[in-house]
Amino acid sequence: MKHSIHEQVLAACFAAVIAIFAQVTIPLGFVPLTLQTFIVGVVASLLGSKVGTWSVGIYLLLGAIGLPVFAGGASGIGVLFGPTGGYLLSFLLAAFVIGKIIELTNESFWYVLLANSVGTLLSLLIGTIWLQFAVHITSVQAFTQGFLPFILAGVIKTIASTLVARLLYSRLPKKLVPIFSQN
Numbered sequence: 001m002k003h004s005i006h007e008q009v010l011a012a013c014f015a016a017v018i019a020i021f022a023q024v025t026i027p028l029g030f031v032p033l034t035l036q037t038f039i040v041g042v043v044a045s046l047l048g049s050k051v052g053t054w055s056v057g058i059y060l061l062l063g064a065i066g067l068p069v070f071a072g073g074a075s076g077i078g079v080l081f082g083p084t085g086g087y088l089l090s091f092l093l094a095a096f097v098i099g100k101i102i103e104l105t106n107e108s109f110w111y112v113l114l115a116n117s118v119g120t121l122l123s124l125l126i127g128t129i130w131l132q133f134a135v136h137i138t139s140v141q142a143f144t145q146g147f148l149p150f151i152l153a154g155v156i157k158t159i160a161s162t163l164v165a166r167l168l169y170s171r172l173p174k175k176l177v178p179i180f181s182q183n
Contacts, residue, residue, distance in 0.1 A: 007051045007178065014043045015058035019069035030083045030131060031146050033153055034071045037123050040091045041098060041116040041161030045107075046168060048179045049099030056095045060088060086130020087123055094119035102179055107169050113162045120154045 003011070021039035025032040044052035059069060060080070068075045070088065080088055101115035124147050132142035169177065 003051070003054065007054070010047060010176075010178065011051050011055040011058055014047060014052075014055040015062065018043060018056065018059040019062065019067075022069060022071050023073065025071045028149055029145050030135060031087065031127070031150070032071050032084075033150065035157070036071065036087075036091065037094070037120055037154065038157040038161045038164075040095055040123075041119055041158065042164050042168070044095040044098035044119065045102060045112055045116065045161065045165035046172075046177050046179055047099065048103055049096045051178050052095040052099040053092055056091045060092070063088075081134070083131050083134045084127070085134065087127030089130075090123040090126035093126070094123045097122060099179070107166070107179060109162065109166055112165055113158065116158045116161050116165075120158045124150060124154060 018036065018039050021035040024035045026034075040056060043055050046052070047055060063069045063075050064077045064080055066075050070079050071084070079085060098115040098119040101118065102111060105111040105115075128142050128146040131137070131146040132139055137145070169179075
């Protein structure tokens, strides 16, 4: 897969942005509330399925090799296999799906909201299932600890990521934002 220099720079820069937003955390048991899903939604909405997913992949790779980029400054491959690993790994699929929905439709508010809603739901579902197996709890316990507490925050972050992406569409040069070249 060949990426232009422009795409590589965007992916790296936005991986750093994801790392910064990951540091905003509120501890809630096994899974902290973070701004990662918010920023993954913004990144995928701007960069599209290819570059957005690549950006998330760079972020995950940086954390896996030991840079303290995960929530609360965590790092290492163990984090990806721990209780929150499913949420982190789900960002790859979420970014791809968000970007792809927008690429196949357009950047209107409703399509960006739909895309980010699907991405958030995927992250919560995958993360919750992973949590169940990672800490050996029942599906009801996983739902009450890994999904239910994050529904309201997920709705708020989904709306916020949609609004921020739409604002940035109008503020950033069209040449900078890959999603515009997809439609």
